[in-house]
Amino acid sequence: MQEPKVHLEIGSRLENVELVQIAVEAALVQLDVCEEMSHRIGTAVREAVANAIQHGNGMDPDKQVEVDFKLDGNEVIIHVRDEGGGFDPGNIPDPLTPENLLRPNGRGILIMNQFMDEIDYSYVDNRGTQLTMRKRLALSRDASHRQEEEEE
Amino acid sequence: MKIPARHTSGITILEPKGKITIGVGDVALREAVHEAVDAGATKILIDLGEVSTIDSSGIGELVAAYTTVTNRGGNLKLLNLPPKVQDILQITQLVTVFDVLDNEEDAIASFEE
Numbered sequence: 001m002q003e004p005k006v007h008l009e010i011g012s013r014l015e016n017v018e019l020v021q022i023a024v025e026a027a028l029v030q031l032d033v034c035e036e037m038s039h040r041i042g043t044a045v046r047e048a049v050a051n052a053i054q055h056g057n058g059m060d061p062d063k064q065v066e067v068d069f070k071l072d073g074n075e076v077i078i079h080v081r082d083e084g085g086g087f088d089p090g091n092i093p094d095p096l097t098p099e100n101l102l103r104p105n106g107r108g109i110l111i112m113n114q115f116m117d118e119i120d121y122s123y124v125d126n127r128g129t130q131l132t133m134r135k136r137l138a139l140s141r142d143a144s145h146r147q148e149e150e151e152e
Numbered sequence: 153m154k155i156p157a158r159h160t161s162g163i164t165i166l167e168p169k170g171k172i173t174i175g176v177g178d179v180a181l182r183e184a185v186h187e188a189v190d191a192g193a194t195k196i197l198i199d200l201g202e203v204s205t206i207d208s209s210g211i212g213e214l215v216a217a218y219t220t221v222t223n224r225g226g227n228l229k230l231l232n233l234p235p236k237v238q239d240i241l242q243i244t245q246l247v248t249v250f251d252v253l254d255n256e257e258d259a260i261a262s263f264e265e
Contacts, residue, residue: 014175039205039236046207050174096245102219104212107244111208114243 004030006069012057012082014050020067021046024078027069033137040115041076041135045069047108048080048131056082056129074138080131086123153177155184161260164193165231169202172210177203181210185217185228194226195263199256201232206240218250227251231259 004027010016021042028038049065057063063083070077095106112119118134153176155168166184171177181198188196198217200206214230221228229251233241241247253259 017174018176036235040239043205043207043240046173050207050209101245101249102215104216104219105208107208107211111240111243 004028004069004071006067008067009064010049010067011061012053012059012063012065013061014053014059016065017046017049017053020049024067024069028076031071031137037137041078044112044115044119044133044135045078045080047112048078048133051108052080052082052084052129052131055087056084058084074136076135076137078133078135080133081128083128086129087121089121153180155180157184157188161263163195163197163260163263164188164191165197165199165256167199167202171205172203172213173205173207174209178209178213181213182216185213185220189220189224189226194221194224196221196226196228197231197253197256197259197263198228199231200234200237203234203237206237208240211240211244211246214250215246227263229253229259229262231256 006023006027008020008023010020024045025038025042028041045067049067052065053059057065066079066081068079089109092109093100093103093106095101095103095110100106109119112133116133116135120132122130122132124130155166158165158167166188168177168181168184172181185196196217198214218228231253233252241250251262253262
């Protein structure tokens with residue numbers, strides 16, 4: 001069995017969001033991650049990629065979004081990179097305050113934060129924004145053992 | 153994708169199926185709600201029982217639908233939340249906004265209260 005690693009480069013089209021979620025959830029199936037957890041991580045990735053396409057790359061289909069998925073020990077690490085000008089996540093209004101609760105948008109980062117253990121944005125000059133998300137998994141003994149064998 | 157709508161006891165019941173996600177079911181939901189409201193519906197029940205996935209765009213459309221109907225003096229409620237939808241409504245604290253019911257009979261009766 002191969003180590004679950006995913007690298008995707010997609011054009012900034014919304015139909016590609018689905019593709020990335022399917023690929024990530026398929027990788028998680030290889031790790032025997034339960035369906036609920038797999039869906040939560042897949043949804044976080046979906047939100048990240050949708051933001052990268054819409055807000056990072058401004059829906060420009062010639063701009064790429066790169067997604068990397070890997071396992072480090074029992075932690076899933078996912079990078080999502082766009083070619084946008086960066087932004088300050090601190091400027092995103094809190095969607096849970098009463099005045100924002102009925103806004104139709106602005107919940108993507110909240111969902112990512114809730115479904116993952118850590119999310120972190122960084123901006124690299126002339127290269128775009130990189131989002132790193134981490135999630136520790138309760139891997140089954142078999143899955144952990146398989147990964148150890150592959151690393152040997 | 154067009155969302156099926158049926159009518160009972162003066163209530164419009166919308167039955168989206170599959171995904172309510174960015175670029176997929178979100179626009180269809182918006183169109184179905186606007187169509188119902190434009191046709192004069194003031195009591196709208198969205199049955200989410202056959203919805204497999206929702207994301208922040210889908211949630212945004214539910215909120216927009218709620219606002220549209222409420223602003224016109226109507227009432228919009230949700231029926232049969234699957235666990236994945238319930239999960240996201242909890243996280244976004246929108247369970248405090250929507251009236252959520254578990255069976256159609258109770259839902260229909262609740263519009264009369």
